[in-house]
Amino acid sequence: MALAAAAAVAIENARLFERTRSGERWHRAAAEVSEALLAHSPIGEVIALIATSAREIAGADLAVVALPNPDGTLDVEVAEGEKAAGHPSPGYRIPVESVIGRAFSSRKNEFDFDWSLEGGPVFSAVAALPLVTIDRVIGVLALAWSSPGDSREGLQVAESFAKQATVSLVLAEAQQEQERLAVFQDRDRIARDLHDLVIQRLFATGMLLQSTSRGQNLSPEVEERLSRAVDELDETIREIRQTIFALHEPLTGPSTGVRGRLLNEVSLSGAAMGLQPGMRFVGPVDASVDDALADHLVAALREALVNVAKHAKAKKVDVIVMVKETNIVLSVTDDGVGINPDGFSAHSGLANLSARAQDLGGTFALERVSAEGGTRLVWQVPNSNT
Template identity: 50%
Template sequence: MDKTDSGLFSAFVGIAGGLELASTLRRIVQEAVELTDSTYGALGVLGPDGDVTEFIHVGMDREVAENLGEPPQGKGILGVIIEDPVALRLEDLTAHQASVGFPPGHPPMHSFLGVPVRVGGAVFGNLYLTEKRDDAFFTEEDERLVEALAAAAAVAIENARLYESSRRREEWQQAVADIATTVLSSVDEEEVIPLLAHHARAISGADACVVALPDSRGQLIAEVVEEYDAHKIFRSPDPRWAMNRSRQRTLRSPAFDGLAQEWIGREIPANSLLHEAMNQKQTLRQTGALLNIDQPRTFGCVVVIPMMNDDQAIAVFALIWDIDVMNPNPDALESVESFASQAAVTLVLAESQREHERLAIYEDRDRIARDLHDLVIQRLFATGMSLQGALRLGELNEGVEDRISRAVDELDETIREIRQTIFALHEPSTGPATGIRGRVLREISQSSALLGFNPSVRFVGPVESFVSDRIGEHLLAALREALSNAMKHAQAQRIDVMVEVDPATVVLMVSDDGVGVSPSGPSRRSGVANLSARAQELGGSCSVERVSENGGTRLVWRVPIG
């Protein structure tokens, strides 16, 4: 075996050394460069429409390649072989009539050899070799060797594609199983959605994935953004979801910088591709896609896939590729579409299960509320009446009478608190609270986790009838500010909240047993000023006073009903 045949045999062994498509394609280019003693080599993969979908190159420094911008799109000399897929050998490619020159910063190239690579009878792509070393030209022998290498490469590519297809199918099946296991175990949606994004990006080979869901107004909100770094899953990072990916690459476009930080929780513009796919209920694709929330970002390709259930789009995936990928693998996209369909069904079933559980909880709450109202309150009320009856007998000494009076007052307060608890039990635990009572109780419930105890609440008068939406918004903001002040400054162990309504005014009173910080002190001035400003906007007033010399603060926020 002569040196040439030995090199060809070594190249055959090299390209057959793996089953992952991305690494196989790169090895084909590397072996072609070594076999022909070239300086540069590349493989332009063609899509169904004949466009270059991927451009794998070797020999050029990464920094130089990055500064050149977008990869070649099959124009000039490269396009000659695309239009007429036969071998082309040139001593000086710049002298060819089809030459369109090089972009600034591109290294000089003269000698050229191009050979098509056919897989299954169709042109898969073209091998390009330039700048044979020692200022030599490519020979007929070089052409013969590269054509032989291309034939062997076709077999390696077909095997790698079969392997990729099989692996993708396994990934898709595993992804569906993971989603089903996760959502049916009653895991919160905030953990499920990042898992969907991860699997969609991994199966498709995309560089980023955005999952958007419609809110109650029908507006699309970006819930999750997962980027190429397997641990960079925004909203719910979890290393166990990391999957090895064969298409190792460095993102070249600055369009990915700060993408997640800008998009998470934001409303998607109505004229975006995501809304269009949601409304049309079909997969949409755009090359050179422009996505915009705060700043325009241009990507190589964006594919938006709606998650459908009973002809209803319940969410969308936006799969995003860097500028060097204009045409993603169609087989991969088909797998993601299948995954999206299965995941949508699973999510709907899981939501149905959670709704059933919520109904069971509400029924239990209603039973508890009835028992509290019909049994506990009535017994407490009867006990209070008995104690008051004992007072009217007039045969008790003064100390005993005082103790009984205090006990009756405590029973009255307990009855009021139980009634507030009954009202809270009738409020949904999720979703927006309805009415001013429910919203006040929701604010206090949320603050209790930070306070370490539950503030007491008391409503006096027909608050639901007299507190308008405008007054209610200001009242809730004042309540938040008052609770925040008590948390930060008062070191309170008890907080009492009262909302009182009469035909003329609405009063919010918040009292605490804390250290009694002076309302004129620097730590309180800003908060009190905000509260006063809100009251004055409605024609009212706000005052803060010390309860006693031993401490405690009382805030009274009062506005007229207008």
């Protein structure tokens, strides 16, 4: 009897010791997440830290954090653990009928056995813990164990940590929105200063130069220089106005406006080319181009810039999108080696551009800028909104 009692006391002490250790891990993990929030770490890093901490304190082999999309579906944001082996991969769409999907829809903890996801390893047990606020579910934390016995020991502390993780994610979202608001306010200030101060001063300077050239006995060379200076000022004003438009584009995510889509295409192509093309809009592009024509316009711009990247060896590229009375005109000019005198092959991207323009009832032209080189591409199609 005495031996049995001593064994029971030893077992209970071991359990108390393990609970104490689990509590210490819980507090340490919560402190690390709080430190990340105070350091204004990106929300992605905070989510990754939550997954790692939850897996460690629960003794799990895999931790998955899934976040909802605007349409109500769930995507994997992060999967952490030595046995993850790339499964599930970030961005993987969670099946609605899975244990994670059920936890999201029911707002309750859900459990399953012999579980796997996206063709990954099979785990003996999994617990899906919804991260619930008063008005919504902001995500699901799933923990998987290879041994069912390990899940029983770690589940209780994991549930407590999930509640702490919910608070942390809410704070991280609020912090991110405050930072986004600060950036937008700063952008608005810059755009306002550019419009109210810089453009007005440049315009006044141009007027002063034009008045100086009138009624003065200036040599033709000086008049030509003054005229060029005024033209450069006008071009600078147009570029500043384009910058003002760009400052009002969204910080992240796809832009629904035509301008935003074209600017995004230029940015992506610029990264591939190793230089940033200049971009200018003439006329009310967003109001004049419908969605169907916008798709063609973006595709044409992409094809034109790919051609420049492959063949032109250019150091400067300028893109102009112009709205005329009845047409939309895309012009891409580079200072590269110039077009091939033999023209372009029937299977090239330029041939695709020509065919696309003809299908829309438009025209496609390619010309050499000068004897030294350079190419100007003009893609023109009827405006369906006129």
